[in-house]
Amino acid sequence: MTVTITAFEQSPDRGRGLARDMRVRWALEEVGQPYDVHLLSFAAMKKQAHLSLHPFGQIPTYEDGDLVLFESGAIVLHIAEQHAGLLPNEVGARARAIMWMFAAVGTVEPPIVERSAAYLMERDKPWYAERLPMLDGRVCAQLDRLSRHLGDAEWLDGAFSAGDLMMVHVLRRLESSGLLQDYPNLVAYIARGEARPAYKQAFADQLAVFEAASAGK
Amino acid sequence: MTVTITAFEQSPDRGRGLARDMRVRWALEEVGQPYDVHLLSFAAMKKQAHLSLHPFGQIPTYEDGDLVLFESGAIVLHIAEQHAGLLPNEVGARARAIMWMFAAVGTVEPPIVERSAAYLMERDKPWYAERLPMLDGRVCAQLDRLSRHLGDAEWLDGAFSAGDLMMVHVLRRLESSGLLQDYPNLVAYIARGEARPAYKQAFADQLAVFEAASAGK
Structure with missing residues (x-):
C-alpha cells in the first residue's frame, strides 16, 4: 500500500517549498518511504471530496490504506513513529523532540x-505600516528565545529529529523577511536542515510540480 | 517521584481556568496522577531559573525527575503515553487523536x-473596530469547519481523547466572545468536557490558587 499525500497543484510560493506538504515530503524522504502525490486546485480543496479527508480544507493530507490524517505536525509524528530516524528511542529525549x-x-x-497574513491582506490598509513593527516584534520575541536556546548547538536537542524538521521549515517562511539577519545561528540552523539529502530531494520534488504546472500554462 | 508543573501565581483570567496549565492539570486528573504545582510571578517567568526550564518563558512546564517539558500539547501527549485513558490503543485511532x-x-x-491579543493590545487604536470583523471571521472560519465535522457526535473521533481535551480548552477561550452562539453543537461539546469529573477537579484546583492569591492581597 503506497502512502498518498495532497499538495497544491499551483504552489502559491512559486516552488519555494514553503507549503506544508514540504514537511511531510521531507519526513518521508528522511525515513526512505516512497509516496504518491495527489495535486489539488484551490477550488478542489474546498469541495466535499477533499473536506471529507481534511475538514479544514487545507493541504497536506496523508492516506495510508484506511488511515487518513491531516495537520502536518501530526503526519510527521505518525511517520516518525512508524519508521526509525526521526525520533530518539529514549523516552525523555523522544518527548523533548515531540x-x-x-x-x-x-x-x-x-x-x-500572522505577519504574512497581514502582508497578504492588509498591506494596502492605512494601519499596516504602524502595525508592522509590532508584528515583527512578536516574531522576534520568539526568535530571540529560540536563538538563545540553540546557541552553538547543531540541532535543538542532540541529534536531528522531527522537532528540527518542523522548526527549520517554520523558520524558512522568514527567509525573505529580513528578520533572520540578526540571528546568524538560526540562519546556520536552517542551512543545516536544507543541506540534508532528504530535504534536497523533497524540495526538488515540490519544485518539479510547480515547474510542470508553469510549463503547462 | 512526584510530577511538578508550573502555573501563574496570579492568573490573569481571574481563575476562569483559561491558562494553559489547566490542560495539564486536566490530563493529570484524567489519568489519576497526583502532582505538585510551583507558582510563578510574571517576573519570575522571565528569570533564568525558569528560562532554563522553558526557553520561551511561559507556563506550564512539567518536571518528572530529570525530564523537563514545556508546550501544553507535548506535556498532555507525554502524560497520555505514560498512562491509560487519553489515547486509543489502535494505531490509526491513536494517530487521529494526536x-x-x-x-x-x-x-x-x-x-x-490573535483576536484576544488585538483586544488586549490594540483596542484603543483607531483601526481596531475595522479589523475586528476580519479577526472574528478568521475564528469563525475554523469554527464552521469544526462544527460541521463534529455534527451530532459526542467527541471528535469516537471516545473522549487527549484531542478533545485540548480542543475543548482551546474553545473555552471564546466563552465570553459571543462567537460560539451560532454553534450550539460546539457549546454542547465544551459543556461535555467541563462536566467530566477530572475537568471539575482541575478547575477547582486552579480556582483555589486564584482565590488564595486574592485573599492574600
Missing part, C-alpha cells in the same frame, strides 16, 4: 503566519 | 489568540 514539534507549530509559527 | 491535538493548537487556537 515538544519541539509542538513549539514549532504552536509557539514559533503563529506570529510568523 | 492529529486533533495538533489541530487544536496549530489550526483552531491561533486565530483565537
